[in-house]
Amino acid sequence: MADRVPARTLVESLSSGFEEFAAPEPATAPDGPLGWPGYDEQRARAAAAGADEAVLCGRGTVGGREAVLIAFDFGFLGGSVGEAAGARIAAAFERAGDLRLPVVSLIASGGSRMQEGIRALAQLQTIARACLLLRQARLPHIAVLRHPTTGGMWATLGASADVVLALPGAAVAFGGSRVRAPGDDEEPFTAEGKLATGQIDQVVGPDELPAALARAVDLLHPERLVRPPRPAEVPRALTDHPEPGTGWEAVRRARAADRPRAPEYLDRYFETRFALSGDRCGGVDPGMLCGLGMREGRPVAFAAQTGTANTAAGFRTAARLIRLADQLGIPVLTLVDTPGAANDGAAERAGVGPAIAEVFTAVAEARVPITTLVVGEGGSGGALALAAPERTWITPDAYFAVIAPELSAAILKRGTEDAAELAGWMRLRPQDLLELGFAAGVAAR
Structure with a gap:
């Protein structure tokens, strides 16, 4: 079952005093850059559940330390990333650099948004550069992989993080279940499989996640x-x-x-x-x-x-x-x-x-x-x-x-x-x- 926890509920369970960042101005072309039929209506229906995009970005206190949080909302078009979501993620990384704060990415995404085509796929380059600039600023990035974390969000935002945690049973793979060859063994495509092959640091249960995340932020925080x-x-x-x-x-x-x-x-x-x-x-x-x-x-x-x-x-x-x-x-x-x-x-x-x-x-x-x-x-x-x-x-x-x-x-x-x-x-x-x-x-x- 995909992680349907609303992004705001998630950040409020893992941090205190959360303040959302103002979102960059979204593109206004009808039905997106491709003119995909009914895309505007799809987004409107997704927003009716409470989220206005696939990611929520802001700052809050994790444990006793401030951090920038990027939380995905799988309920909004499967947490997929198009131009608006990509701009939010990049802006959040930039704010983290300005504020000298670590970034915590709470990922649940099917990857790039197909209704925006190559303009969505190109966000992977934008996100990769944002991660690089944070690293060059000597600031840490901690990723939490939820179910599912697939496609470009695993290959850029998740896999490039300094510390990578994952929830038990989460699907973590470059290829999602609907695009893989039938009959493949499921274990390599899971959080446990990624831990066994050295691709993530820890698998952490939902009850242990707040404490584990607080320890990681505290140990890596620039204030320390x-x-x-x-x-x-x-x-x-x-x-x-x-x-x-x-x-x-x-x-x-x-x-x-x-x-x-x-x-x-x-x-x-x-x-x-x-x-x-x-x-x-x-x-x-x-x-x-x-x-x-x-x-x-x-x-x-x-x-x-x-x-x-x-x-x-x-x-x-x-x-x-x-x-x-x-x-x-x-x-x-x-x-x-x-x-x-x-x-x-x-x-x-x-x-x-x-x-x-x-x-x-x-x-x-x-x-x-x-x-x-x-x-x-x-x-x-x-x-x-x-x-x-x-x-x-x-x-x-x-x-x-x-x-x-x-x-x-x-x-x-x-x-x-x-x-x-x-x-x-x-x-x-x-x-x-x-x-x-x-x-x-x-x-x-």
Whole structure:
């Protein structure tokens, strides 16, 4: 069942003090730009239900922060976008830039309005430019995908947002159900399918949506930011172990099953967290935790490895997170813990090399400070990609190496029993990394 909640009812349930923006002057040609027979009457009948267009735009308070809201009314010609709706959306983005406010798009749309033909389709370019200008102004855009979000409104307004939430069961697809090939599996065309393939961040139930939206707006709001951004604090180590005596002891300690992992560090570091998921290219890696957290009243973005061999999707998600933080002026914390990047055939087909390159580039380009703590294994380039030059700390339970000692033995045509000896020669202990100038310090408890 399509989302028939009137736009005004929706914005009033998610915000307080909502004030509608004055709408740009609409086109006055009879029956629209194509002279579509009966189009004027169609719009008049749709307006009789209470909405005068497919979108309602204004400003209101979400949680405790002001934002610009764009709410679609599916009851008005299926939430379709023509020239008038496109002009409203673009004007709302422009007002957000003038007011220095985030944009929240509450989408329920079948796409472009066919009664206005190419003039309606061209609104996608207008909307894409409006989204770009907001991004260039370093302001956030949060989208909520309702049922349905299809066609151009998914491919421009929804998919381009910095944070994308969706309601359970919502149809989310470029092709709507009436234009797809018959017999297609429905799952890829749903919010749940988009979450599984890394195209959205969270599926949020209607009862949880107000709180989730308020958290996202609060974490991303320009009022929260300190300029220039201060570096994120180095997390404290979660054990008080002494520094390891040998390289092999460092490796064994980092691989211990009971060693603290990234989720424990994140729980201790942040008062609250908001997860961002997926690489926007069809992939999700549960071994790369990304999102935004609140620490002592200010937001910090995080990308944290959890001890697995990360895939191309994981690295692309981390790169996306770092670029978003840099765009908005939010400092970044990275937690390094991986035996190395995935190196099987599936990883190569997925482009793991270019994905790692994306992270190296994102770190190198970042204008915001990045703080790194190595909490476990630092395995080669898959770990180094997340490490901030000159701002990397390490715990006593961790090591960092150009390659794992066992793989070093294999390359040198020596037996695995020689791995312990090679670990010593590799100088991979925390104190070695400090002496060699790689680590800025060893984290204390």
